[in-house]
Amino acid sequence: MAFKPEKFIEEKIAELKEQVKGKALIACSGGVDSTVAAVLVNRAVGDKLISFFVDTGYMRKNEPQQIKEMLQDKGLNLHFIDAREEFYGALKGIEDPEKKRKIIGEKFIRIFEREANKVNADYLVQGTIAPDWIESGGGLRDTIKSHHNVGGLPKDMKMKLVEPLRDLYKDEVRKVARALGVPVAERQPFPGPGLAIRIMGEATPERADIVREACFIVEDEIDKAVANKEIERPWQYFAVLLPVRTVGVHGDVRAYGNTIAVRAVSSLDAMSADYSKMPHEVLDRISIRITNELKSKVNRVVYDITNKPPATVEWE
Ligand code: XMP
Numbered sequence: 001m002a003f004k005p006e007k008f009i010e011e012k013i014a015e016l017k018e019q020v021k022g023k024a025l026i027a028c029s030g031g032v033d034s035t036v037a038a039v040l041v042n043r044a045v046g047d048k049l050i051s052f053f054v055d056t057g058y059m060r061k062n063e064p065q066q067i068k069e070m071l072q073d074k075g076l077n078l079h080f081i082d083a084r085e086e087f088y089g090a091l092k093g094i095e096d097p098e099k100k101r102k103i104i105g106e107k108f109i110r111i112f113e114r115e116a117n118k119v120n121a122d123y124l125v126q127g128t129i130a131p132d133w134i135e136s137g138g139g140l141r142d143t144i145k146s147h148h149n150v151g152g153l154p155k156d157m158k159m160k161l162v163e164p165l166r167d168l169y170k171d172e173v174r175k176v177a178r179a180l181g182v183p184v185a186e187r188q189p190f191p192g193p194g195l196a197i198r199i200m201g202e203a204t205p206e207r208a209d210i211v212r213e214a215c216f217i218v219e220d221e222i223d224k225a226v227a228n229k230e231i232e233r234p235w236q237y238f239a240v241l242l243p244v245r246t247v248g249v250h251g252d253v254r255a256y257g258n259t260i261a262v263r264a265v266s267s268l269d270a271m272s273a274d275y276s277k278m279p280h281e282v283l284d285r286i287s288i289r290i291t292n293e294l295k296s297k298v299n300r301v302v303y304d305i306t307n308k309p310p311a312t313v314e315w316e
Pocket residue numbers: 145146147148149189190191192193236270271308311312313314315316
């Protein structure tokens with residue numbers, strides 16, 4: 001039977017009205033899952049749902065502001081938490097990818113707990129969707145990378161869990177998003193740990209700024225190429241900052257700068273992916289902009305031509 005988003009929304013709101021009797025909390029990332037979950041619960045209980053947005057310092061360029069405006073525009077009772085310094089501090093000196101993920105996940109939970117204690121809520125809303133718990137239940141992916149959004153909850157958590165999207169798959173969530181007028185339905189996926197896992201090695205604030213700008217340029221140029229019908233929109237496209245410096249020249253002066261890898265892939269479900277056969281003209285524009293706009297920082301750009309498997313989409 002075809003999935004009917006309007007019917008799902010109506011039934012879910014009625015169910016949530018019965019289920020959620022007190023104050024509720026949600027951590028909104030601005031991604032489609034948490035936004036849809038927040039909007040649904042907000043429709044059921046109004047301002048009794050408090051939505052937290054945490055700026056980790058590893059978000060994309062302009063993203064915190066845009067997400068803030070979008071969530072407020074949806075009528076959510078929003079608490080914006082600037083936790084950039086806390087995250088930068090927690091990741092200081094950490095190079096191991098799994099450690100970085102664990103620290104980010106834990107930091108997020110600790111900040112969330114701290115803020116939750118101030119509000120004293122009875123319910124915790126999460127945007128968990130079916131593949132999140134299916135994949136985290138000891139499946140193959142779980143052993144490859146620890147999932148950021150599942151499994152990190154404190155064992156003694158007093159709040160009752162509310163997961164309105166638990167039985168939905170991504171395409172169904174997107175349909176619900178469209179029906180709710182949530183404008184995030186077409187965004188490319190973005191990993192929970194954010195830009196921290198696109199900085200190989202230590203994710204310092206300075207390196208976060210470099211990869212943030214490079215990611216912005218990759219997105220901007222690819223979006224323009226899509227709009228000009230030069231290419232189909234890849235599933236995901238971004239920049240990665242490598243932990244090696246290489247020699248270059250600026251004018252006739254020797255430079256020793258960072259290397260950016262550009263990644264663009266097509267995929268159906270992220271379980272496997274093909275690297276995008278990007279026209280050289282598009283790669284050229286990306287490379288020129290990155291090395292111009294990050295002149296003193298980056299002097300080499302490479303393109304990742306690996307499929308998944310054997311590589312993963314992200315580099316960490
Ligand atoms: P990989 O790198 O495993 O990525 O091939 C597959 C897809 O998952 C995204 N990804 C994550 N998403 N939390 C998330 O919510 C994470 O920790 C995480 N790690 C990877 C990745 O961007 C790609 O779309």
